[in-house]
Amino acid sequence: MPAAPAPVFRLYLLRHAKAAWALPGQKDFDRTLDDAGFADAEIVADMAADRGLVPDLVLCSTAARCRQTAEAFRRAMSEDLEIRYLDALYAGGANIYRDIIGSQDDALPSLMVVGHNPVIEEILREILGEETAATAIPAGYPPGALAVVDFDTRPSDAALPPGKLTAWLDPDRHNL
Template sequence: MKTLILLRHAKSGWDDPVARDFDRPLNAKGMRAAEAMGRHARAIGLTFDRIVASPARRVQETMIHFGEGYGTALTPEWDRRAYLASPGTLLDLVREQPETADRVLIAGHNPGLEELVLDLVPEGADERLRVLVEQKYPTAAIAVMTLGETWAEVASGGGRLARFIRPRDVDPSLGPDRD
């Protein structure tokens, strides 16, 4: 059974004057949230064999802070296709994963991540968690899905949403409208 872990980048700084969206950094709350989610991932025993991530600055910084919380430096494969990717492009990335990897983490952006979860997990399945994803896939949130036996055969409706963890679930001070 393959496990797909989707991590949305942490909260970025819109007030930072950068020329390109690609270069937008995390803000202080985002740094705290990424580290807290890394600590929580380690505490619940969430592991991954491989990481694929958007090379956008906010994702790179998320991976640094998530790794600090997790307790190890992470070494993602930076894939430009993951930057603001559609669910179709993300599904292509999933299907390309080596079969030797059983647990893959993909770090990226919304709305693609949210739409991928909703595409892979059929309506009526894992209803409570799926409804939370439908409501909002907030920054630094993690979705954990179990899929089939091979990455190449991952298809719409073929997943099970095992966990959906938001920063506010880990630390209420990281909830909406709080800095």
């Protein structure tokens, strides 16, 4: 039996793991992962690495909790995993995320975006369609969860095409 063809493009959507509440006087941007968040990020990163779900490039919000989540993936996968930090992913809406995803080099086979809700969930719902998304994530997009979506056509600056959810890694459900 021949192997399934590789997708034209694979997108990894990673919501940062659980973060601590802001301390008095602390900016939201500087919030760090709490103990559970650190553990969850390591669990999901190890699950992804064990399954060979390794992106070619990681684009990450510059917020502390996103950087810490992305670093768990570097530790689990490879010190050579390229992570680029983008301020636009911190406060940007879905249109910014779409533009960033769609503007990547056509030669790039896969991309991970490490960002924030509600935008990560909004992008996933757009790509999967509301009915499929409601089945896949009935309780919403939990912190630290990773969606892996395959596409038959490449995203463009104008739009994200429909995609197929090929993996869902949730730190609260280790057996997925």
